[in-house]
Amino acid sequence: MNQPEDVEVIIAHDRRYKFHASVLARNSVLFAEMLTEANAAQLSNKAKQAGIKTRWMIELVALPSAEEPGGRLKRALSYAGVVLNENGRAPTHVCEYYESILYAFYNTEITIDDEDMRDVLYNTEKMLNIAEYLGCVPLIAKTIDVALVKHGQLMFQSIAAQPVGWIKLGLRIKSELIFKEAMIHLVGNYNRLKKNPESTVALRGLPSAVRNLTNHYHQGLVKKARHLEVQLITAYPGHMMMPSDDLPIKREHYAKEILVWMALSFFRHWFGQKIIYEKGSNCDDGGFELYTTIGRAGEAYMDKSIINQFHTKAPMTKKAMNVLENHLLEIKECMKGHVEKSGILKNKCQLDVHRHGVEWLTCVEVDRNDFPWVRDEEPTTGQKRGRRKGGNEIVQMNLREAQRMREEQLQRKEYEIFRTEGDEEDDGDEDEDEGL
Numbered sequence: 001m002n003q004p005e006d007v008e009v010i011i012a013h014d015r016r017y018k019f020h021a022s023v024l025a026r027n028s029v030l031f032a033e034m035l036t037e038a039n040a041a042q043l044s045n046k047a048k049q050a051g052i053k054t055r056w057m058i059e060l061v062a063l064p065s066a067e068e069p070g071g072r073l074k075r076a077l078s079y080a081g082v083v084l085n086e087n088g089r090a091p092t093h094v095c096e097y098y099e100s101i102l103y104a105f106y107n108t109e110i111t112i113d114d115e116d117m118r119d120v121l122y123n124t125e126k127m128l129n130i131a132e133y134l135g136c137v138p139l140i141a142k143t144i145d146v147a148l149v150k151h152g153q154l155m156f157q158s159i160a161a162q163p164v165g166w167i168k169l170g171l172r173i174k175s176e177l178i179f180k181e182a183m184i185h186l187v188g189n190y191n192r193l194k195k196n197p198e199s200t201v202a203l204r205g206l207p208s209a210v211r212n213l214t215n216h217y218h219q220g221l222v223k224k225a226r227h228l229e230v231q232l233i234t235a236y237p238g239h240m241m242m243p244s245d246d247l248p249i250k251r252e253h254y255a256k257e258i259l260v261w262m263a264l265s266f267f268r269h270w271f272g273q274k275i276i277y278e279k280g281s282n283c284d285d286g287g288f289e290l291y292t293t294i295g296r297a298g299e300a301y302m303d304k305s306i307i308n309q310f311h312t313k314a315p316m317t318k319k320a321m322n323v324l325e326n327h328l329l330e331i332k333e334c335m336k337g338h339v340e341k342s343g344i345l346k347n348k349c350q351l352d353v354h355r356h357g358v359e360w361l362t363c364v365e366v367d368r369n370d371f372p373w374v375r376d377e378e379p380t381t382g383q384k385r386g387r388r389k390g391g392n393e394i395v396q397m398n399l400r401e402a403q404r405m406r407e408e409q410l411q412r413k414e415y416e417i418f419r420t421e422g423d424e425e426d427d428g429d430e431d432e433d434e435g436l
Contacts, residue, residue, distance in 0.1 A: 003020055003022070004020075005018035005019060005020055006053050006055045007019045007021045007055070007056045008056070009073075009102065011094070012060070015098075015099070017099070018054070024102075024105065027136050028135050028139075029134070029136070031134065034058060034075060039075055040055040041054070041055045041057075056075065057075065058074070058076065059073065060094075063092065064094055064129060064130065069133065070129045070134065071094065093123060093126070094126075097127045098130060101134065101140055105139070109143060109147070110140060110143045110144055112147045112148060117157070117158030118162075125165075127144070128173065141173035141174055145175045145177070145178070153351065153355075156352075156356075157356050159351070160185045160349075160351055160358050163182040163183075163186040164186065164205075164206065165202070166178055166181070167179060167183060167206065167210065168205075168206065171210065174373045176368065176371060179366075180366045180368075181349055181351070183213070183214070183364070183366050185349065185358070185360070185362065186214055187217040188221070188288075188358075188363075188364060189285075189286075190214065190286075191283065191285070192284040192285070217364050220364075221361060221364055222281050222286075224342065224344060224363075225344060228338065228339065228342045228344055229287075231342070232294070233272070235334060235338060237264070238334075240257060240261065259320060259324045260327045262314065263324050263327035263328040266328060267331050274290055285361075291339055291361075292345060294332075294339050298332065301332075302332070307321075307324075344363050345363065346363045347363070348363055348366075
C-alpha cells in the first residue's frame with residue numbers, strides 16, 4: 001500500500017521533491033532531527049479532504065560554500081525556491097548532488113558519468129560534503145564506490161596521477177580498493193612528491209594516521225630497495241670464489257678466471273656510479289629506472305660504447321674482449337635474477353602498467369588491517385546460530401556512524417579555525433619582535 005509523501009524538499013525554484021518522512025529520518029541524521037512530530041504541521045480535516053498530505057516543508061536556503069560545504073537546509077512554511085542564475089558562469093551541480101543522495105535513500109543507483117576524472121573526483125567530493133551535512137555517508141558510501149569503480153582504468157590512471165586527493169576520498173567513503181590503490185602510488189612516488197611544494201602541502205593535509213602509515217610503507221620500500229642494492233654489489237656469480245675444490249686454492253686457479261673478475265669489476269664500477277649519483281633508492285623514482293634496466297639485462301645497459309670506455313683503460317686483444325663481454329652478459333643475467341627474486345618490480349596495483357606505464361615502484365603490499373577505519377572497528381564475534389541484527393538495528397548503527405562522522409567533521413573544522421587564529425597571533429608576535 002502506498003504511504004503518503006508527507007515531506008516536500010525544495011532545492012531550487014524548479015526542483016521540488018516529495019518524500020516520506022520515515023525514509024528520510026531513517027537514513028539521515030539531519031532529517032531525523034528536523035522531521036519530528038513537534039515540527040510537523042497539523043492537517044485539518046478540510047486539508048486532508050483536499051488531498052493535502054505534506055506535513056513538513058524543507059528548503060535549501062544557502063548554497064554550498066567554504067563555510068558551509070553542504071549548504072544549509074531549514075524548515076519552511078511556504079517558499080518558491082532559490083532561483084539559480086548562473087549569468088554565464090559554470091553551472092552549479094548542487095541540485096544534482098542533492099537529488100542523487102535523496103534518491104539513494106530509495107535504493108536508486110548513484111551514477112557519476114563525467115569523462116574527465118578530475119571532474120569525477122571534484123563532483124564526488126562535493127557530493128560527499130552534502131552527505132556529511134545530511135549525516136548519511138555510511139548509506140551512500142558503497143554506491144559511490146561502485147559508481148567510481150565502473151570507470152575502470154580511467155579511475156586507476158587518475159589515482160596514479162593524484163594519489164593524495166583519491167586517498168582522502170577513499171578515507172571518506174571507506175573504500176578499500178581506492179585507498180589501497182592510492183597508497184601504493186603515494187608510497188611509490190613519495191620521493192618525488194616530497195620535493196613538490198604543492199604536493200607537500202597536500203600531504204600535510206592528510207590525517208596523521210595516514211601520514212604515519214605512508215612513512216611506514218615508504219621506509220619498508222626503501223629498506224627493500226637497499227637490500228637489493230647490497231645483493232647486487234656483493235654478488236659473486238658462478239664459482240668465482242671457489243674455482244677449485246682443492247684447498248688452499250692456488251693462484252693459478254684464480255688466474256684462469258681473470259676475465260670473469262674483470263667483467264664483475266666493470267659491472268660494479270658501473271653500478272657504483274649509479275648509486276653515487278643517487279639513481280637508486282634515493283632517486284625521485286625510488287630506483288625504478290635503475291632496477292628496471294638491470295632487470296632487462298642483455299644490451300639494456302653497459303652496451304658496446306660503455307665497454308669500449310673500459311677497454312681504453314684496460315686494453316686487451318680482440319679475442320679477450322669478446323670473452324669478457326660474454327662473461328659480462330652472464331653476470332647481467334645473474335643480476336637480473338636477483339632483481340626478479342626481490343619482487344621489487346612486481347605490480348601490486350590495479351592499473352595496467354603495461355598500457356599506462358608509471359615511473360615509480362608499485363610493489364607495495366598494503367595490509368587491510370592497516371586501513372584506518374578497520375583499526376577503529378570493534379571486533380565482532382559472529383555466531384553460527386542465534387539472533388542476528390534486525391533492520392532497525394542496522395539503521396540505528398548507520399545513524400550512529402553518521403553522527404560520529406559528523407562530530408569528527410565539526411571537531412576538524414573547529415581545530416582548523418583554532419590553528420588559523422593561532423597562526424595569525426604568531427604572525428603578529430613576529431612582527432612585534434621584528435619591530436623591536
